[in-house]
Amino acid sequence: MSSYQNILVAVDFSDYGQKVALKAKQLAEQFNASLNIIHVLDNIPMPDTPYGMLIPLDTTDLTNELLEVEKEKFKSICDQLSIDVTRRRLVWGEPQNEITQTASKENIDLIVVGSHGRHGLAVLMGSTAKDVLYHAECDVLAVHLQD
Ligand code: AMP
Numbered sequence: 355m356s357s358y359q360n361i362l363v364a365v366d367f368s369d370y371g372q373k374v375a376l377k378a379k380q381l382a383e384q385f386n387a388s389l390n391i392i393h394v395l396d397n398i399p400m401p402d403t404p405y406g407m408l409i410p411l412d413t414t415d416l417t418n419e420l421l422e423v424e425k426e427k428f429k430s431i432c433d434q435l436s437i438d439v440t441r442r443r444l445v446w447g448e449p450q451n452e453i454t455q456t457a458s459k460e461n462i463d464l465i466v467v468g469s470h471g472r473h474g475l476a477v478l479m480g481s482t483a484k485d486v487l488y489h490a491e492c493d494v495l496a497v498h499l500q501d
Contacts, residue, residue, distance in 0.1 A: 358493070362390045362462040364453045364486070367427050370468050370499040377414060377497045378466040379435050389435065392443040393428050394452045395421070450485035458491050469496045 363378030365371045375391070377449050382389035398420045424445065432442050445452050467483045487494045 357463040358385045358387045359391065360393060360460065360462050361385070361387045361464045361466060362453070362457050362460065363466040364392050364394075364482070365428075365431055366393070366449075366482075367424075367431075367466070368468070370470070371431070373499060374468040374497045375431055375435055376465060377495075379464065381464070381495070386447055387464075388441060389437055390410065390441040390443065390456075390462065391432055391435065391437050392445065392456050393424070394449040394454055395424055395444065395446045398424065449482045450489060453482070453486050454489045454491070465490055465492060465493050465494045467494065467496055468499045470499055 358381070361378055361382050363375055365375055378389060378391075381387070398417055428442070428444050432439075443456055445456070453465060453467070456462070465486060467486050469483055470481055483494075483496045487496065
């Protein structure tokens with residue numbers, strides 16, 4: 355196996371996220387590599403989006419509350435893994451796009467994802483892992499997660 359220097363782990367907040375994160379941490383230690391982490395906010399709307407008249411006025415508050423919860427979860431997992439603050443990425447978008455684009459921008463040489471996560475119907479719909487593998491410009495490790 356080649357020696358990796360810059361690893362990116364993609365975490366959702368599913369029950370299996372911890373296993374994926376720990377595997378990435380282990381690999382980073384083995385290769386003496388830098389560990390970067392990304393979580394993509396794909397389940398809450400961006401607060402600054404122009405919603406139009408039909409959206410209730412308290413939507414932004416709700417979004418901000420949800421955002422705070424997600425930020426807290428992300429911080430907790432980053433702190434557990436002792437990931438440097440400059441190597442943490444919390445972004446909006448489509449997970450597969452954001453993961454592969456971030457990997458290219460940050461010169462990542464290995465992306466670590468779970469073989470499945472939050473999407474129970476991933477087998478039918480195409481999982482993030484498969485999309486990342488297809489579009490990534492670097493190696494991808496899919497951590498096997500039990501059903
Ligand atoms: P899924 O497509 O839900 O089966 O997820 C497969 C794997 O893709 C997960 O184990 C994570 O490593 C990664 N992943 C899925 N959704 C996200 C997300 N929103 N942010 C970061 N990584 C994700």
